Amino acid sequence: MKKSKTGWIILGVVAVIIIAIGGYFVTTYNSLARAENNVDATWSQVENVMQRRADLIPNLVSSVQGSMDHESEIIQTITEARKSYDDATTPEEQIAANDQLEQSVGTLVNVIQESYPELSSNENVKTLMTQLEGSENRISVERKNYIDEVQTYNQQLVAFPKNIVAGLLGFDKKANFAAEEGADQAPDVSFN
Numbered sequence: 001m002k003k004s005k006t007g008w009i010i011l012g013v014v015a016v017i018i019i020a021i022g023g024y025f026v027t028t029y030n031s032l033a034r035a036e037n038n039v040d041a042t043w044s045q046v047e048n049v050m051q052r053r054a055d056l057i058p059n060l061v062s063s064v065q066g067s068m069d070h071e072s073e074i075i076q077t078i079t080e081a082r083k084s085y086d087d088a089t090t091p092e093e094q095i096a097a098n099d100q101l102e103q104s105v106g107t108l109v110n111v112i113q114e115s116y117p118e119l120s121s122n123e124n125v126k127t128l129m130t131q132l133e134g135s136e137n138r139i140s141v142e143r144k145n146y147i148d149e150v151q152t153y154n155q156q157l158v159a160f161p162k163n164i165v166a167g168l169l170g171f172d173k174k175a176n177f178a179a180e181e182g183a184d185q186a187p188d189v190s191f192n
Contacts, residue, residue: 028165035153039174042149043091046142050098053135054085057105060128074111078104095177098139105132143177150176 061075081104085097109129154173157166 024161025165025169028162029169032153032156032162032166032169032171035149035156036171036174039146039149039153042142042146046139046146047094049135049138049142050085050094053105053132053139054082054101056128056131056135057082057101060105060108060125060132074104074108078108091175102136147176150174 057078061078078101081097081101085094085101088094088097109132112125112129154176156162157171157173
């Protein structure tokens with residue numbers, strides 16, 4: 001009778017341990033899945049604000065194109081950059097296209113401000129440039145939010161014992177924004 005009771009106690013302890021481990025796996029999976037969804041949702045917001053800017057660019061180009069006939073190279077570069085952004089399918093491609101678009105628009109804005117003061121004073125152009133500036137600020141804020149979400153998620157993946165569960169359940173680290181090579185140098189803008 002004692003042997004039977006001891007067997008039940010051992011079986012009960014083993015069952016409790018298995019339930020505890022299973023419960024830990026379930027709660028860890030749920031927290032990692034939520035964190036991964038937060039990263040994806042935050043990236044969607046980055047895409048949203050980048051798309052807003054991409055949508056504004058044709059309006060800016062149309063508004064200034066007639067007055068900037070000899071700046072056709074800049075306008076062509078912006079048009080190509082926007083097409084690259086529209087064709088991008090992965091976050092990496094979108095980031096690269098966005099960087100190209102950002103640089104082209106920056107050059108256009110500088111040209112307008114420095115070379116075409118009468119165009120800069122046009123209300124349509126002023127409004128569009130203000131909208132672009134607002135878009136740049138939004139993109140910066142949303143990139144920061146994305147970076148924070150990725151950091152939080154990636155931190156969970158490396159913390160013990162979650163890292164073991166994450167590895168077993170197939171969760172991988174997310175890539176973060178990285179500045180392009182040379183981004184620490186001010187661009188050289190020449191209008192010769």
